[in-house]
Amino acid sequence: MARLMDLGMDRLRNLLLEMGQLSQQTVVTAIEAYHVGKNHQDVNRWSNKLKQLDDQVSELSIELIARFQPVASDLRYIKACMEISYGFYRYGRYAHDIMEVLDTFGDLTKCDHAVVESASGTTKQMIELSVEAFAKKDVELAKKITGMDDYVDDAYRDYISKLMKSKHVDLRCALSQTLILRYLERIADHAVYIGRSVIFIVKGEEPAFEERS
Amino acid sequence: MSSYAIRRFKDRLFFFLGIACIVLAVLPLGSILLEVIVKGLPTLSLKFLMSVPGPGGKNIGGIGPAIQGSLILIGLTCLIGIPLGVLSGIYLAEYGDAPYARVMRTLNDVLTEFPSIVVGLTVFLVVVLKVSGSLGLGFSPLSGAIALSFILIPIVARTAEEAIKLVPNALREASMALGVRKWRTTISIVLSVAKAGLVTGILLAVARVAGETAPLLLTVLGNTHFFEGFNEPIAALPLQIYQDALAPDPGIQARAWGAALVLILVVLSLNIVVRLATRGRMGSSVRK
Amino acid sequence: MNVEKEEATSMTEQGGEQARTEEFMTNMAESMDGAPKLRTVDLVAFFGKNEALHGINLAIRPNKVTAIIGPSGCGKSTFIRCLNRMHELTPGAKATGQVLLDGENIYAPKTDPVLIRRRIGMVFQKPNPFPTMDIYDNVAAGLKLTGMKKGKNLDDVVKNSLQQASLWDEVKDDLHKPGTSISGGQQQRLCIARTIAMRPEVILMDEPCSALDPIATSKVEELMVQLKGTYTVVVVTHNMQQAARVADYTAFFYLGKLIETGPTASLFENPKEELTERYLTGRFG
Numbered sequence: 078m079a080r081l082m083d084l085g086m087d088r089l090r091n092l093l094l095e096m097g098q099l100s101q102q103t104v105v106t107a108i109e110a111y112h113v114g115k116n117h118q119d120v121n122r123w124s125n126k127l128k129q130l131d132d133q134v135s136e137l138s139i140e141l142i143a144r145f146q147p148v149a150s151d152l153r154y155i156k157a158c159m160e161i162s163y164g165f166y167r168y169g170r171y172a173h174d175i176m177e178v179l180d181t182f183g184d185l186t187k188c189d190h191a192v193v194e195s196a197s198g199t200t201k202q203m204i205e206l207s208v209e210a211f212a213k214k215d216v217e218l219a220k221k222i223t224g225m226d227d228y229v230d231d232a233y234r235d236y237i238s239k240l241m242k243s244k245h246v247d248l249r250c251a252l253s254q255t256l257i258l259r260y261l262e263r264i265a266d267h268a269v270y271i272g273r274s275v276i277f278i279v280k281g282e283e284p285a286f287e288e289r290s
Numbered sequence: 291m292s293s294y295a296i297r298r299f300k301d302r303l304f305f306f307l308g309i310a311c312i313v314l315a316v317l318p319l320g321s322i323l324l325e326v327i328v329k330g331l332p333t334l335s336l337k338f339l340m341s342v343p344g345p346g347g348k349n350i351g352g353i354g355p356a357i358q359g360s361l362i363l364i365g366l367t368c369l370i371g372i373p374l375g376v377l378s379g380i381y382l383a384e385y386g387d388a389p390y391a392r393v394m395r396t397l398n399d400v401l402t403e404f405p406s407i408v409v410g411l412t413v414f415l416v417v418v419l420k421v422s423g424s425l426g427l428g429f430s431p432l433s434g435a436i437a438l439s440f441i442l443i444p445i446v447a448r449t450a451e452e453a454i455k456l457v458p459n460a461l462r463e464a465s466m467a468l469g470v471r472k473w474r475t476t477i478s479i480v481l482s483v484a485k486a487g488l489v490t491g492i493l494l495a496v497a498r499v500a501g502e503t504a505p506l507l508l509t510v511l512g513n514t515h516f517f518e519g520f521n522e523p524i525a526a527l528p529l530q531i532y533q534d535a536l537a538p539d540p541g542i543q544a545r546a547w548g549a550a551l552v553l554i555l556v557v558l559s560l561n562i563v564v565r566l567a568t569r570g571r572m573g574s575s576v577r578k
Numbered sequence: 579m580n581v582e583k584e585e586a587t588s589m590t591e592q593g594g595e596q597a598r599t600e601e602f603m604t605n606m607a608e609s610m611d612g613a614p615k616l617r618t619v620d621l622v623a624f625f626g627k628n629e630a631l632h633g634i635n636l637a638i639r640p641n642k643v644t645a646i647i648g649p650s651g652c653g654k655s656t657f658i659r660c661l662n663r664m665h666e667l668t669p670g671a672k673a674t675g676q677v678l679l680d681g682e683n684i685y686a687p688k689t690d691p692v693l694i695r696r697r698i699g700m701v702f703q704k705p706n707p708f709p710t711m712d713i714y715d716n717v718a719a720g721l722k723l724t725g726m727k728k729g730k731n732l733d734d735v736v737k738n739s740l741q742q743a744s745l746w747d748e749v750k751d752d753l754h755k756p757g758t759s760i761s762g763g764q765q766q767r768l769c770i771a772r773t774i775a776m777r778p779e780v781i782l783m784d785e786p787c788s789a790l791d792p793i794a795t796s797k798v799e800e801l802m803v804q805l806k807g808t809y810t811v812v813v814v815t816h817n818m819q820q821a822a823r824v825a826d827y828t829a830f831f832y833l834g835k836l837i838e839t840g841p842t843a844s845l846f847e848n849p850k851e852e853l854t855e856r857y858l859t860g861r862f863g
Contacts, residue, residue: 080860146819148846149858281848387669460706464769467664468720468776469696478723482710 082145089137089158093165096130097208099123100168104204104264107172108197111179111257114186120176127169134162153281157274161211164267164274168204171260178253178260188250193257196232199225200261203268210275219272220284229265233258323554330551333544339552343514343530346539353549355516359431359525360556362517363510364500366435371442372492376481378443379450379488384476386451395451401444410505413437418509429511429523437505442495449491453484493564497557503528527553613681615640615810616661616698616780621675623656623665630656632834633675638780638827643802643811645825645842647818649857653834654814658782661812662698663691679780696724699773703785705765707757707772713749716757716768720776735775742808743771744801763794770801774809781805783813787820799824818858822846830854 103123110117138155141147147155179185203225210218236258240251277283337352344351382395417433420426427433457480465475481488506512511523512533518524527549534546614637623631631653638644646654659665660673663684676683684694707716715722717736726732736753740746745767749760757768766786773781783802787795802811802824815821821828822842829839830853838851849855856862 082860146822147859148818148822149849149855151859152847458706460702460704461708463664463667463702464706464708464772465719465723466667467662467695467700467702468723468772469692469694469699470720470723471692474723479708479719483708485710 082141082147082151085137085141085145086151086154089134089141089155092130092134092137093158093162094212096127096134096162096165097211099130100127100165100172101204101208103127103169103172105201107175108201111175111185112190112194114179114184116176116179120172124169124173127166131162131166134158150278150281154278157278160274161271164207164271167267168264171264174260175257178256182249182253185250185253188247188254190254192232192236193254193261196229196258196261199228199232200265200268203229203265207268207271207275210272214275214279216276216279219275222268222272226265226269229262233262326547326550326554329544329547330549333548334551338548342516343534343545346537346542348541350539350541350545353527353530353545353552355513355525356527356530356549357552357556358516359510359513360500360527360553362431362524363434363438363506363526364496366431367438367442367499368492368496370435371439371495372446374439375443375446375492375495376450376488378447379454379491380476380481382447382451383454384472384480398444398447401440402448404441404444405504406441406502407504407507409440410437410508413440413505414508428521429509430521431510431517431524432520434506434510434524434526437509438499438502441502441505442499445495445498446492449494450484450488453487453491454480456487457483489564493561496560500557500560501528501553503532507532527556612640614638614678615680616812617678618657618660619676619678621657621660621673621677623653623660623673624671625668626670630834631660631673634836636829636836636839638810638812640810641806641808642826643806643813643824644827644829645821646812646814646829646831647816647821647857648831648837649862650816651833652831654831655784656834657831658700658784658812658814661780661782662695662700664695664700666691696720696776697778698780698782699776699778700782700784701766701769701773701786703788705762705769705789707765707768709756709758711757712754713757713760713768714753717771717775719772724776739771739775740768742774742805743767744797744804745771761794763790763797766790766794766798767801770798770805774805778809780810780812783811785814785816788816795820818846830857832857 103120106117107120110120138159141155142152203222206218206222206225209215210222237255240246240255273283333350339352339357340354341352342355343353378398382391382398385391386395413433413436415424417425417427417436418429420428461479461483462475465479466472470478506526506529510526510529512529513523513525515525531546531549531553534542534549537543616638618634618636621631621634622629634657646657648654656665661677665671665673673685675685677685679694679697683689684691708719711719714736717739718726718732721732721735737746740749745764748764749755758765760768766789770781787798790798799820802813805811806826813821813825825842827839828842828845830837830845830849830851832853838845838849838854840850845854846858849858
């Protein structure tokens with residue numbers, strides 16, 4: 078039997094599913110564009126749309142809380158949705174930032190994209206897992222995301238330490254790659270947060286935080 | 291004729307039919323009252339109310355002893371009957387689900403319908419007669435009061451039970467929840483809330499009892515003198531009326547009419563006095 | 579909200595620490611509460627042959643508000659009426675098991691239920707001040723009818739009780755008006771004052787706000803939270819938001835059984851039982 082609140086809850090879920098698809102698409106497009114070397118107009122547009130959607134999610138969540146005084150799993154779901162929506166918005170924002178790098182640094186085709194390629198590959202997987210984990214409320218998928226975070230973190234750190242040890246550095250390549258890796262690392266972090274929020278929805282408590290080794 | 295007009299006509303018809311029935315019901319009462327007032331008023335005078343009955347003819351005297359006797363009898367009856375009746379009512383209301391109580395209630399109902407002459411006869415045999423196995427009080431106010439109590443108690447018990455049952459259970463619960471004992475709850479809370487109903491019930495019973503003649507015939511006998519003692523026969527208004535109405539002397543018959551009027555006035559004033567005395571106490575005037 | 583989050587090194591790092599702190603505080607609170615004020619042991623209640631409560635084991639902590647929630651007919655009113663031996667006043671009703679008040683069983687054979695009721699008071703759903711008494715007499719009723727004589731002492735108790743019930747200022751000039759001449763919300767506070775006058779240790783409330791408008795309700799709710807400083811309060815309510823607002827601990831009953839109990843915040847955020855979850859989210863009546 079449908080409750081009064083279910084109409085709003087369904088709308089909330091649909092907003093988030095839309096954001097998930099859109100943010101995934103935005104990041105993938107941005108990374109592609111970087112590798113190809115050509116800026117993509119849509120990324121900017123999509124990033125703005127994601128901001129709007131995040132605002133809508135915020136408003137809808139507050140409205141549901143004020144009107145229906147939800148408790149238990151409903152309340153946890155709304156709280157998690159607000160967090161996850163922010164995560165999807167950040168995906169879009171970082172994608173936009175990646176495009177900015179292209180704009181700022183111009184032609185980067187001569188740089189060695191190997192590190193970025195592998196890091197971005199993992200990041201793209203993490204994004205996909207996060208979107209799916211939310212859609213299916215799947216705890217196992219969410220847990221997988223956490224495991225992949227270290228790879229991206231390490232890629233970023235290793236690149237910087239290698240950079241500090243090298244003698245000859247092409248400033249353009251070094252700076253742009255550092256920034257891109259940084260953005261990828263942040264996207265990966267948000268994917269982890271989204272995974273934790275999914276676990277919160279299902280289990281009612283966040284998993285214990287593991288110290289970074 | 292439209293259906294609306296038909297309905298309106300029916301409406302009016304029933305309304306007037308109702309009024310006609312009320313008039314029909316009140317008519318006998320009204321005519322009695324009228325008759326009594328018309329016939330009795332001329333005989334009334336202060337002297338009439340205070341002197342002893344005379345032999346007849348020019349000297350019919352008065353109904354002083356009868357008035358005094360009735361008042362004494364009513365007083366004694368109330369003294370005996372009201373406590374017993376109210377306590378019985380309390381028992382039936384508060385503990386009335388036990389099988390023993392149900393039997394009592396049925397017997398009580400039977401007693402209210404009991405022919406009063408039979409009551410009189412019973413009391414005559416058990417209380418009046420001076421033989422072994424009986425109380426042997428003879429014709430006396432006490433015997434009369436006992437007989438009248440037999441009539442008063444069942445009525446008071448039944449109306450008291452109803453009045454007490456009408457007290458909302460929430461009040462009993464509130465009192466019990468404070469840690470007040472059950473008997474204290476009944477006396478202090480329940481009875482004071484049921485007061486109005488109790489008083490009505492008692493008044494009804496007293497009015498009934500004031501006019502009873504048959505039991506008095508066999509227990510009190512009547513007297514032409516004022517109160518002579520708790521062991522002697524005593525006069526009473528109903529008895530006076532009964533005896534005087536059958537007399538051949540028209541003067542004495544007039545005395546009967548006067549006595550009838552006085553009896554009605556006694557009952558009426560009793561009603562008014564008690565109503566005035568218990569009005570204005572905090573009833574259940576619930577706000578909102 | 580969004581800008582601040584960006585600054586944090588890791589949102590979840592902070593989240594984890596907060597969770598650990600919360601758990602620590604709850605455990606501290608539970609152990610500080612000490613021995614339970616009231617505890618039921620296998621409490622079973624009957625209406626004739628009909629078993630209405632099936633073996634309830636629940637502890638009520640002292641100086642806290644405990645709320646009993648559940649759908650209609652789940653036995654919450656029956657339960658609370660067993661706590662001050664009012665249940666047995668219904669013809670044919672009885673209870674078995676134990677109810678321990680400070681460790682002593684109030685259902686022990688030689689115990690006088692009347693004395694228990696002077697230690698455990700009760701406020702009912704519909705305000706029921708005595709209609710033939712004025713406000714002063716209403717508050718004093720319990721004392722007068724259990725033997726306390728009139729006098730200065732009585733005046734003090736009446737004033738103090740009305741103050742504790744947040745009613746003194748509203749009625750102090752009208753103490754001789756009939757108890758039923760004040761509004762519904764005030765009548766209910768009068769009933770609370772009447773209960774307090776007996777200096778009980780526990781105050782039971784059976785849906786005390788059901789018959790009141792929202793403003794009167796919120797006054798009584800504030801009163802409940804105030805009273806827990808002096809008394810132990812147990813409230814039955816069919817309004818779970820009310821339980822969420824006022825109670826420190828909440829117990830969920832269903833069909834005569836105690837399904838789940840715990841600190842209110844955790845019960846409402848993360849119930850452990852499926853039934854509790856369904857009731858709280860409105861997925862059954």
